[in-house]
Amino acid sequence: xxxxxxxxxxxITKRGQNVTFRCDPISEHNRLYWYRQTLGQGxxxxxxxQNEAQxxxxxxxxDRFSAERPKGSFSTLEIQRTEQGDSAMYLCASSPRQGAxxxxxxxxxxxxxx
Amino acid sequence: xxxxxxxxxxxxxQEGRISILNCDYTNSMFDYFLWYKKYPAEGxxxxxxxxxxxxxxxxxxxxxxLNKSAKHLSLHIVPSQPGDSAVYFxxxxxxxxxxxxxxxxxTILRVKS
Numbered sequence: 001x002x003x004x005x006x007x008x009x010x011x012i013t014k015r016g017q018n019v020t021f022r023c024d025p026i027s028e029h030n031r032l033y034w035y036r037q038t039l040g041q042g043x044x045x046x047x048x049x050q051n052e053a054q055x056x057x058x059x060x061x062x063d064r065f066s067a068e069r070p071k072g073s074f075s076t077l078e079i080q081r082t083e084q085g086d087s088a089m090y091l092c093a094s095s096p097r098q099g100a101x102x103x104x105x106x107x108x109x110x111x112x113x114x
Numbered sequence: 115x116x117x118x119x120x121x122x123x124x125x126x127x128q129e130g131r132i133s134i135l136n137c138d139y140t141n142s143m144f145d146y147f148l149w150y151k152k153y154p155a156e157g158x159x160x161x162x163x164x165x166x167x168x169x170x171x172x173x174x175x176x177x178x179x180l181n182k183s184a185k186h187l188s189l190h191i192v193p194s195q196p197g198d199s200a201v202y203f204x205x206x207x208x209x210x211x212x213x214x215x216x217x218x219x220x221t222i223l224r225v226k227s
Contacts, residue, residue: 042203042217091157103215105157
């Protein structure tokens with residue numbers, strides 16, 4: 001079991017560009033979560049999937065954000081027309097089943113928008 | 115609306131002594147509470163959790179206490195070790211809402227040798 005992996009670990013982009021991040025959960029974990037963390041704050045929930053179904057999106061997730069989990073395995077998070085306020089650490093987590101509350105986090109993708 | 119609060123931004127403790135990290139919450143519907151530890155440039159690592167039906171859970175040097183009437187939980191680390199120096203996050207969830215975690219802002223723990 002290799003844990004949750006995220007790619008890339010760091011991304012620097014110019015304002016207005018689109019970026020895409022990937023998350024590979026622990027195999028056979030059917031729940032996958034995205035969080036965003038800014039300096040001095042705890043992670044904030046963005047969205048989550050049970051298998052391939054996206055079950056909830058936070059109001060933090062504006063129309064410029066979209067997430068997919070096409071085959072119920074890896075997930076992607078895309079940000080279109082990035083803004084400086086999107087600069088943050090984007091964390092992915094997975095958990096094995098409904099009712100299991102422990103979530104296992106990846107190392108995160110640090111996004112810097114210039 | 116900050117539903118989970120960690121009011122101490124930092125804590126400094128001598129090696130071998132007890133570290134006590136505190137957390138308060140406002141939503142009485144939370145039914146599960148967790149503590150995570152985070153080192154720089156890494157994701158949060160799960161430490162210990164407690165269900166709302168319990169008031170204490172122990173795992174080695176780590177003990178979490180839950181006081182539902184006060185909406186307060188605490189993490190005790192005994193004895194504290196220099197390797198425990200990290201940011202500690204308290205989190206809470208409601209099972210019926212997909213177990214999404216609501217985090218506090220974190221407490222930086224420094225254990226001095």
